[in-house]
Amino acid sequence: MEKEFVVYQSKSKQIGLSFLGMLMVLASFFILIVGIVETMYLSMVIGIMGFLFFGACELYIVKQVFVGKKLVVLNDVGFYDYSSALSTKEQLILWEEIDKIENKSIVNQSFVSVYLKEPEQVLSGLSSLQRKTIAANVKMGFGEINITLQSAKSCTDDQLISKMNSFIEDKVRKE
Structure with missing residues (x-):
């Protein structure tokens, strides 16, 4: 029997998730811009928080596409x-x-x-x-x-x- 079996994360699924993450970053940025133009402080706060949160998530997801993350390792x-x-x-x-x-x-x-x-x-x-x-x-x-x-x-x-x-x-x- 083999000594090790590894299940890797799918790059195509991660790219799809990255695309959704980018949409959320853009939506947050749009809310931020609307808040600045209309001088709506709640929209600015929501836009900044969303942009920072989804931006950080997007960076993590993009990193995972290139790393080739292991999900499960059997030995x-x-x-x-x-x-x-x-x-x-x-x-x-x-x-x-x-x-x-x-x-x-x-x-x-x-x-x-x-x-x-x-x-x-x-x-x-x-x-x-x-x-x-x-x-x-x-x-x-x-x-x-x-x-x-x-x-x-x-x-x-x-x-x-x-x-x-x-x-x-x-x-x-x-x-």
Whole structure:
């Protein structure tokens, strides 16, 4: 079996998102200009805040187009999740710590939901915001780790689940 499997972010999906971000930057700039011309302070404040926020987001999205961001990395020992802002990032989740993996969805968004055998022990190194978000996800019936592949290149939820289960089975065979 292969030693590592990596799911990358799709550049075309990021470019589409970048286009939408640019529209928001332009709309914010237009609101700012209207506020200046009409001397409407609320419009100026909204325009400046929108321009700064969406401008920063746009810069981040454009950077991601050129970097080739990894969303999920599977290896013989476990996996790393980089798929969202609240992911476990550089924390390796070992295969033997996983109870089950399944496909879950909410409001037209699907996730690969990973349930852990001892979540408190595994996730103790995460920030309090991450732990609170995980607790909320668990209360809604999701696993402790939820991987979103909405911006993934050439990998579906079912394919990732199958690949993860293959790594787990391979780990069990070696023991």
